[in-house]
Amino acid sequence: xxxxxxxxxxxxxxxxxxxxxxxxxxxxxxxxxxxxxxxxxxxxxxxxxxxxxxxxxxxxxxxxxxxxxxxxxxxxxxxxxxxxxxxxxxxxxxxxxxxxxxxxxxxxxxxxxxxxxxxxxxxxxxxxxxxxxxxxxxxxxxxxxxxxxxxxxxxxxxxxxxxxxxxxxxxxxxxxxxxxxxxxxxxxxxxxxxxxxxxxxxxxxxxxxxxxxxxxxxxxxxxxxxxxxxxxxxxxxxxxxxxxxxxxxxxxxxxxxxxxxxxxxxxxxxxxxxxxxxxxxxxxxxxxxxxxxxxxxxxxxxxxxxxxxxxxxxxxxxxxxxxxxxxxxxxxxxxxxxxxxxxxxxxxxxxxxxxxxxxxxxxxxxxxxxxxxxxxxxxxxxxxxxxxxxxxxxxxxxxxxxxxxxxxxxxxxxxxxxxxxxxxxxxxxxxxxxxxxxxxxxxxxxxxxxxxxxxxxxxxxxxxxxxxxxxxxxxxxxxxxxxxxxxxxxxxxxxxxxxxxxxxxxxxxxxxxxxxxxxxxxxxxxxxxxxxxxxxxxxxxxxxxxxxxxxxxxxxxxxxxxxxxxxxxxxxxxxxxxxxxxxxxxxxxxxxxxxxxxxxxxxxxxxxxxxxxxxxxxxxxxxxxxxxxxxxxxxxxxxxxxxxxxxxxxxxxxxxxx
Amino acid sequence: xxxxxxxxxxxxxxxxxxxxxxxxxxxxxxxxxxxxxxxxxxxxxxxxxxxxxxxxxxxxxxxxxxxxxxxxxxxxxxxxxxxxxxxxxxxxxxxxxxxxxxxxxxxxxxx
Numbered sequence: 001x002x003x004x005x006x007x008x009x010x011x012x013x014x015x016x017x018x019x020x021x022x023x024x025x026x027x028x029x030x031x032x033x034x035x036x037x038x039x040x041x042x043x044x045x046x047x048x049x050x051x052x053x054x055x056x057x058x059x060x061x062x063x064x065x066x067x068x069x070x071x072x073x074x075x076x077x078x079x080x081x082x083x084x085x086x087x088x089x090x091x092x093x094x095x096x097x098x099x100x101x102x103x104x105x106x107x108x109x110x111x112x113x114x115x116x117x118x119x120x121x122x123x124x125x126x127x128x129x130x131x132x133x134x135x136x137x138x139x140x141x142x143x144x145x146x147x148x149x150x151x152x153x154x155x156x157x158x159x160x161x162x163x164x165x166x167x168x169x170x171x172x173x174x175x176x177x178x179x180x181x182x183x184x185x186x187x188x189x190x191x192x193x194x195x196x197x198x199x200x201x202x203x204x205x206x207x208x209x210x211x212x213x214x215x216x217x218x219x220x221x222x223x224x225x226x227x228x229x230x231x232x233x234x235x236x237x238x239x240x241x242x243x244x245x246x247x248x249x250x251x252x253x254x255x256x257x258x259x260x261x262x263x264x265x266x267x268x269x270x271x272x273x274x275x276x277x278x279x280x281x282x283x284x285x286x287x288x289x290x291x292x293x294x295x296x297x298x299x300x301x302x303x304x305x306x307x308x309x310x311x312x313x314x315x316x317x318x319x320x321x322x323x324x325x326x327x328x329x330x331x332x333x334x335x336x337x338x339x340x341x342x343x344x345x346x347x348x349x350x351x352x353x354x355x356x357x358x359x360x361x362x363x364x365x366x367x368x369x370x371x372x373x374x375x376x377x378x379x380x381x382x383x384x385x386x387x388x389x390x391x392x393x394x395x396x397x398x399x400x401x402x403x404x405x406x407x408x409x410x411x412x413x414x415x416x417x418x419x420x421x422x423x424x425x426x427x428x429x430x431x432x433x434x435x436x437x438x439x440x441x442x443x444x445x446x447x448x449x450x451x452x453x454x455x456x457x458x459x460x461x462x463x464x465x466x467x468x469x470x471x472x473x474x475x476x477x478x479x480x481x482x483x484x485x486x487x488x489x490x491x492x493x494x495x496x497x498x499x500x501x502x503x504x505x506x507x508x509x510x511x512x513x514x515x516x517x518x519x520x521x522x523x524x525x526x527x528x529x530x531x532x533x534x535x536x537x538x539x540x541x542x543x544x545x546x547x548x549x550x551x552x553x554x555x556x557x558x559x560x561x562x563x564x565x566x567x568x569x570x571x572x573x574x575x576x577x578x579x580x581x582x583x584x585x586x587x588x589x590x591x592x593x594x595x596x597x598x599x600x601x602x603x604x605x606x607x608x609x610x611x612x613x614x615x616x617x618x619x620x621x622x623x624x625x626x627x628x629x630x631x632x633x634x635x636x637x638x639x640x641x642x643x644x645x646x647x648x649x650x651x652x653x654x655x656x657x658x
Numbered sequence: 659x660x661x662x663x664x665x666x667x668x669x670x671x672x673x674x675x676x677x678x679x680x681x682x683x684x685x686x687x688x689x690x691x692x693x694x695x696x697x698x699x700x701x702x703x704x705x706x707x708x709x710x711x712x713x714x715x716x717x718x719x720x721x722x723x724x725x726x727x728x729x730x731x732x733x734x735x736x737x738x739x740x741x742x743x744x745x746x747x748x749x750x751x752x753x754x755x756x757x758x759x760x761x762x763x764x765x766x767x768x769x
Contacts, residue, residue: 182769185754186746187687189763197686197758202679 256340263341266290270338270610275626283582285589285628287575290610291341293318294619298332303614305357306603311364313607314338315345317381318620321353321372323600328353328372335381336620346381348388358419360408368419368431370403376421376431376438390438392431397440399423405469410477420472424485426464428492444497446484469514473538475521481538483511483526491538506534506543513555519563519641523649527553533568535580537649544649545584549576555601557611562632563641564648569599569613577629580648588629593621609633680760683707687756695731699755699766702726707739707759716740716762723766731768738765 075088107114241247260267275286298320305319320332331354334344352373360366367379369388375398377388392398401424408419409430418432426446432439446465466485473479478494479501487507490500509529517523523544527533529552534543551570559565564580573594576587593599597615604611609625625633632641671679683704690696706722716739727735731753738745741762753768 181751182748183751184746184748185687185756185767186744187756187765188744189740189758189765190742191761194680194758194761194763197684198680201684 252340255343259340259342263291266341270608270624273624275628278626278628281628283588283628285577285626287577287589287591287593287611287629288624288626289593290622290624291338292619292621293334293336293341293344293612295334295344295347297347298334298618301329301332301353301618302616303600303618303620304331304353304355306601306612306614306620307357307359307367308603308605308612309335309359309364310361310606312337313605316603316605316612317346317357317359317367318344318614319354319357319369320618321355323616331371333357333367333369333379338622348379348381348386350377351375355402356405356421358406358408360417360419361410363417366408366417368406368408368421370399370406370421370423372402374399374401374403374423374425376403376406376419378419378433378438390433392438392440396437397429399425399427399429401425401466404467407470407472409472420470420480422467422470422482424466424468426466428467428470428482442497443494444492446482446490447498448486468511471514471516471524473516473521474518479538481514481516481524483507483514483528485510487511487528487530489514489526489536502538502541504536504541504543506536506546507532509552512553513557515556515558517563517645518558518560519638520645521642523563523645525556525558525566527556527568529553531570533566533576545580547576547578547585547587549574554599557602557604559604559630560606561609561630561634561636563645565629565632567602567604567611569602571598573597573599573615575599575602575611575613575623577625579629579631581644582628582631584648589626591623593623594619683757683759685755685757686763687754689752689754691752696755698730699727700757702730703755703757703764703766704759707762707764711760711762719764723764727766727768735766735768739763 076085077088078084079086107117269288270290273288275288278285298318301320302322302324303318304321304323305317307317307319309315309317315335315337317333317335320334322328331350331352333346333348333350333354335346337345350369350371352371352375354369355372356370358368360368365380365382367381369377369379371377376392378390379388383389399421403421403423406419406421408417411418416432416434418430420428420430420443422428428443428446430441430443432441446467448463448465465488467482468485469483470480473481480492480494482490482492484490487505487509489504489507489511491502491504492499493501507526507528507530511526511528514526515524517525522537522539523535524538525533525535531548531551531553533547533549533553533556535545537544547568549568549570551572551574554569554571556566556568559567562579562581564582565578567575567577569575572592573596574590574592577589578587582588593613594615594617597617597619599613599615601614602611609630610622611625612620612622614620683700685696685700688696690699702723706719706726709722710716710718720737720739723737723739724735727737735753736747736749739762743763745765747765747767747769749767749769755764755766757764757766
């Protein structure tokens, strides 16, 4: 039991934090601890008086006075006056000590002081108003603005301190101008001088009037004044002998004569010379260089087109431009004549490079031109002006890519003239020369013929193949073949647009030129950048013959006199002339005609045994074919020629497709 | 053609015809550079002459011409008007005009 009690006290110690004296009364029950009630313990100091009950009841009376017990009331001080000590009277104020003295500023509203103050302010205000009034009366209203009683800007008596800047010293700068120009003038006013002057004027006036009268008379005779004026100017021009048309003609004649004299040897060669060595070598020929046609202005351009005039066998036109995409410039067309080899007869300049030319076969002065910027134009070479008579524009329709070939159509006489063009934008268009503009009529779009349909993207997006060249069949006029940039050749018809009648595979690179044989209706020839020239029968889908020339072939042309002769030019500057009747594998002649230049185009003259080749340095060389190369020249028999070629093809032994 | 026609003599013209001929100013010599300035000067001269020709007050004409030109083109203009006089002046180029009008000669220049 005792042990338990001890334990409980210990616990209380922990919980309550104060020690209950051992002696005090402690609940003996353990239950008491459970509620932990506070215990009241009365502690009595040890030294507390022990009073009896009686003492406690006794009453004590204590009286409080205002007298300060600490203040002495019997202070004695020595009095110097009376020389004796005297007791100060009690109640001296010396004992007053003031620790804090604070006067408040607040006043009670109802207090007398407040009323006094209010009255004071009222009076002050009244005085101020009165003073103001007086000032206004004295100085008028103007004084209001700078009222001395109002607050001013400068309330704080702020004064600005002046700043002094540096003054530049004056400097003298003198300019002496030129005195105005003066001139002396002297004369004499006399009545006779005045008279003479007036009379002179009068005479002039009369003369003028007479002239006008005469003109009116003449004008009445011819119908109008304007024509008369033009006659007059014409007459005036004819007076100017040096610049007259007749003088021009005479000069041209002299120029031609001079050229013939200077180049006499070449003219002799052109007319009479034949390579006699041809008689001793069989199956070989040579080319004799004649003139080189070039102008100063075409030096930096490339020959991009050549065309002989169909009516005048001595006239040909050359198109200048550039095949280089990065170096495009203006174009030029020059018409040269063999009669004047030093300077072009006609020259036209174009905004964009010329890409192709074609003379109309009947209206031989009409020249269709295709440009690099997709414009096609028609020039009348007789027109002296530099302007085409027709030009396509965006309004009338135009190609969006270079026009690679143009070709006139032979139409009925009643019909309007038209020509075809092909461009690398994949379109073949027919252009009609209507009254005042070129009308574009799309003939077909060269869709990419994808033989392999396994690529879904290709079938979804049918692109257009860039056309490079085309040629119309001479016999079936609706038929034409198109060479494309990708190397395919398509046979198309004007009747079925958008469909290929046949596709010829064989070339791997762009087909540069394609030509029907002029004697045989089935045969055509093509040349390509893949170094080959291929001969085709349009009924056979593969090439009948193929010739590898060892360089990109710029152009190929059939000869006009023999069905089996054609010539090709390559970019190494060589001309290759083939005669299939003589040699089916090798060219009869392979001759380098230009140094350090690429040959771009070739064309045969219709009459004379010469060819013209254009190079990429702006020059054209004319070459004479040696007798071996023109065996048939001069006596052309179309039927016979066709038969010759037919037999050649038969010997090639290739089966036509079913 | 002018050479072929015989120069008409004074006797060919009646008085009224002659008056008609001389009724407009004739510029004998002029080196003013803007043509407008020359035209303006001729206009000023003809205006002044028309105003005072009836009274023959050449002095007044001179005054009008000089003052008008001074106002328009800046000083200093000089004007000489008369039926017969000789002159030898130094003027500032290109500001001179020498006109006949009727029977009088007018010299206007700037210096």
